[in-house]
Amino acid sequence: MDEARERYHIQTYGCQMNEHDSEVLAGILEQEGLVEAEDITEAGVVLVNTCCVRESAEQRILGELGRLKLLKYKNPDVVMGVCGCMVMNDDSLQEIRRRASHVDFVIGTNQLHRLPEFLQRARKERQLLVERDRVHDVLPTDLPRRRASGVRAWVPIIYGCDNYCAYCIVPYVRGPERSRPPEGVVDDVRKLAADGVREITLLGQNVNSYGHDLQRDMNFADLLEVVDGIPGIRWIRYTTSHPRDYSHELVERIAELDSVCEHFHLPVQSGSDRILQQMNRGYTRAQYLDLINHIRAVHPHSAITTDVIVGFPGETEEDFCATYSLFERVRFDNAFSFLYSPRSGTRAAQLPGQVSREVRGERLDRLNQLQHGISLECNRPLEGEELTVLVDGPSERDASVMRGRTRTNKLVLLPEAGDWENQFVRARIERAEPYQLIGHVTGGDEN
Numbered sequence: 535m536d537e538a539r540e541r542y543h544i545q546t547y548g549c550q551m552n553e554h555d556s557e558v559l560a561g562i563l564e565q566e567g568l569v570e571a572e573d574i575t576e577a578g579v580v581l582v583n584t585c586c587v588r589e590s591a592e593q594r595i596l597g598e599l600g601r602l603k604l605l606k607y608k609n610p611d612v613v614m615g616v617c618g619c620m621v622m623n624d625d626s627l628q629e630i631r632r633r634a635s636h637v638d639f640v641i642g643t644n645q646l647h648r649l650p651e652f653l654q655r656a657r658k659e660r661q662l663l664v665e666r667d668r669v670h671d672v673l674p675t676d677l678p679r680r681r682a683s684g685v686r687a688w689v690p691i692i693y694g695c696d697n698y699c700a701y702c703i704v705p706y707v708r709g710p711e712r713s714r715p716p717e718g719v720v721d722d723v724r725k726l727a728a729d730g731v732r733e734i735t736l737l738g739q740n741v742n743s744y745g746h747d748l749q750r751d752m753n754f755a756d757l758l759e760v761v762d763g764i765p766g767i768r769w770i771r772y773t774t775s776h777p778r779d780y781s782h783e784l785v786e787r788i789a790e791l792d793s794v795c796e797h798f799h800l801p802v803q804s805g806s807d808r809i810l811q812q813m814n815r816g817y818t819r820a821q822y823l824d825l826i827n828h829i830r831a832v833h834p835h836s837a838i839t840t841d842v843i844v845g846f847p848g849e850t851e852e853d854f855c856a857t858y859s860l861f862e863r864v865r866f867d868n869a870f871s872f873l874y875s876p877r878s879g880t881r882a883a884q885l886p887g888q889v890s891r892e893v894r895g896e897r898l899d900r901l902n903q904l905q906h907g908i909s910l911e912c913n914r915p916l917e918g919e920e921l922t923v924l925v926d927g928p929s930e931r932d933a934s935v936m937r938g939r940t941r942t943n944k945l946v947l948l949p950e951a952g953d954w955e956n957q958f959v960r961a962r963i964e965r966a967e968p969y970q971l972i973g974h975v976t977g978g979d980e981n
């Protein structure tokens with residue numbers, strides 16, 4: 535590594551959109567001549583890319599910012615920047631100002647392209663610089679990007695969210711929905727394919743509403759079809775889908791697109807119609823179950839996963855039981871369960887009947903316990919099967935174990951498979967656990 539070049543370190547919290555944004559931030563810094571630090575203590579520029587979707591995320595980030603104070607104390611020349619969703623929320627920003635006087639600049643989610651200017655100014659001006667223009671008219675296309683993986687890549691297709699689910703802060707911090715023109719998406723995917731990428735994930739808070747704001751007849755299924763035709767890309771994923779906007783037609787069209795993976799992530803949020811209505815989700819339990827049935831009929835070998843919130847204001851034991859029974863009925867492959875977290879400025883934060891921490895925690899435990907058993911039962915039949923896996927890289931816990939994913943997005947651990955990094959392999963599954971499969975490589979799979 536070039537000793538003379540300045541180093542940077544980026545810490546990322548939150549969803550895939552933030553991970554993607556961090557790749558853009560890294561790309562911009564590298565264009566400015568910086569290189570990634572092996573250790574944060576070597577870095578001359580430290581960025582924290584934040585999330586405010588739940589209070590627990592914010593607390594963790596504020597704690598981390600507190601620890602970074604020591605770094606700044608030891609080396610006052612380090613430039614520290616905070617970006618991401620917390621910056622766009624007034625209360626969170628105030629908290630950053632109060633707890634992190636050592637931060638040099640703060641930039642909003644739609645100002646990433648101005649990072650070089652802020653670095654320069656931060657070095658000259660010794661006061662907190664804040665830039666978080668709420669005008670969301672510049673789509674951050676054509677920015678450089680430094681990808682973390684060689685074969686997988688994120689591709690944003692729609693920014694922001696118009697849904698205003700009653701509990702959610704995202705529409706306030708990410709602005710209104712704006713679809714990227716399909717040419718930009720296709721161009722991006724072509725370049726990635728030429729660069730060796732084999733799997734892409736199309737990103738948006740609600741990918742199913744793609745295209746409604748474009749001046750032409752183009753929806754998400756049309757976009758998938760176009761991207762499916764791009765040579766080199768073998769697997770296409772997308773996240774996140776909104777069940778309300780996931781049409782039966784889309785389920786059927788996906789069956790005709792070879793590259794689109796059979797993994798359906800459909801956040802249900804609650805199994806109670808009363809709560810779904812309060813949440814402003816726009817579908818009923820019956821409509822959700824109907825969609826699941828249709829997916830299972832058209833894609834019998836698919837995996838279905840979900841997000842759920844436990845303890846939304848006014849949730850009674852009966853409402854919770856409706857969620858519990860929906861889980862028993864659907865038998866999700868996996869579920870991300872969250873304790874409801876009040877977010878200031880959202881409608882739900884004002885609702886009466888906030889559920890106590892104890893009750894929320896107890897319900898979450900019950901649901902997790904149920905899901906644990908179901909996830910294991912979903913994975914068990916895979917023991918002895920041979921599956922195609924895209925091998926990512928070493929697992930964080932043990933560098934001799936490679937990790938990869940199946941088309942259905944199951945995590946597979948492959949001990950001693952180092953030679954297969956970044957390749958498609960066939961893997962025999964030896965053991966199933968609730969949240970991962972353990973197997974061994976039987977050969978390459980380059981079709």
Ligand code: SAH
Nearest residue numbers: 701702739774801841842843872873874875
């Ligand atoms: N746009 C995506 C992702 C939103 S955030 C979607 O619609 O699914 C990811 C998940 O966080 C959501 O699905 C929801 O389950 C959870 N979440 C959002 N706000 C929350 C809150 N205030 N408290 C608890 N969980 C929340």
Ligand code: SF4
Nearest residue numbers: 695697698699702704
């Ligand atoms: Fe939040 Fe709902 Fe938008 Fe998802 S769809 S980001 S949960 S408001």
Ligand code: F3S
Nearest residue numbers: 548549585586587619
């Ligand atoms: Fe968090 Fe922002 Fe994503 S609030 S979940 S990082 S859009």
